[in-house]
Amino acid sequence: MARPRSERAHDQVLDAAITLFADRGIDATSMDAIAEASGVSKATIYKHWPDKEALCLEVVNRQFRLCEQPPAFDSGDTRTDLQSLLRYQPSEKKSEEQNRMMPHLMAYAARNPSFAKTWRGRIMEPIRTQAIAILTRAITKGELPPDLDLNLSVALLVGPMMYRHVLSLLNVTMPEDMADGVVSAFWRAHALEPRPMPAPSHATEQSMRP
Numbered sequence: 136m137a138r139p140r141s142e143r144a145h146d147q148v149l150d151a152a153i154t155l156f157a158d159r160g161i162d163a164t165s166m167d168a169i170a171e172a173s174g175v176s177k178a179t180i181y182k183h184w185p186d187k188e189a190l191c192l193e194v195v196n197r198q199f200r201l202c203e204q205p206p207a208f209d210s211g212d213t214r215t216d217l218q219s220l221l222r223y224q225p226s227e228k229k230s231e232e233q234n235r236m237m238p239h240l241m242a243y244a245a246r247n248p249s250f251a252k253t254w255r256g257r258i259m260e261p262i263r264t265q266a267i268a269i270l271t272r273a274i275t276k277g278e279l280p281p282d283l284d285l286n287l288s289v290a291l292l293v294g295p296m297m298y299r300h301v302l303s304l305l306n307v308t309m310p311e312d313m314a315d316g317v318v319s320a321f322w323r324a325h326a327l328e329p330r331p332m333p334a335p336s337h338a339t340e341q342s343m344r345p
Contacts, residue, residue: 149194156191156194157236160243161240195254207265209269209272221296262293266289266292279325280325
C-alpha cells in the first residue's frame, strides 16, 4: 500500500535536510534550499515544522535515534551496569553522514540556546537518569558512600565517553575498552571497602557447640 502523500512529503523533506545539513551546515542551509532539494513546497514544509529549529530537532531524532530509550541496566552488579550504560549505543549503526553532521550540530547548538537545551535534554537526560538510578542502588547496598555527589559522579563517568566521541570525529584512535577503564577508575576513587564479617563472640561459639 502506498504511503499517504503527506507522509511521503515529510520523509522527503527530512532526507533532503539531512543531506544538506551534513554537506553545508545548518546555518548555511535555507528552507528554500530544503524545499528545492526535496521537491516539497516551502508552504507544505511549514505545515510540518514551524521553523528550521524544529526541523533540525526532528533530523537529530531520526539520525541519532533519540526516540530509543536505553534499556534498564539492572543486573545486580553495579560495575557491570555502569559499564553497560557507558557502552550503550542505539541499535542503528552510525553512518558517515551522522559523523559529518555532528560538528555542524555542535556549532548550531552553540549559537542557539533553545535548540541546545532541548538537544541536551534528549541526549543526556535518559543517560543521566539511568546513571543516577544505578548509583543510588549502589549507595543503598553500601557499595558507595551515602554522601556521594550524584551529579558530579555522573559527570565523572559520562564526561570521558563524550571526550572519546568528540575525538573519534577527528579520527583520533581511542581505547575500545574505555568504558571499563572509566568505571574502574571511578570505583577505585569512590567505592567503600567491603565490611568484614564480624568474628563470632565467645557466647555465640558456646551456643553453636553441640
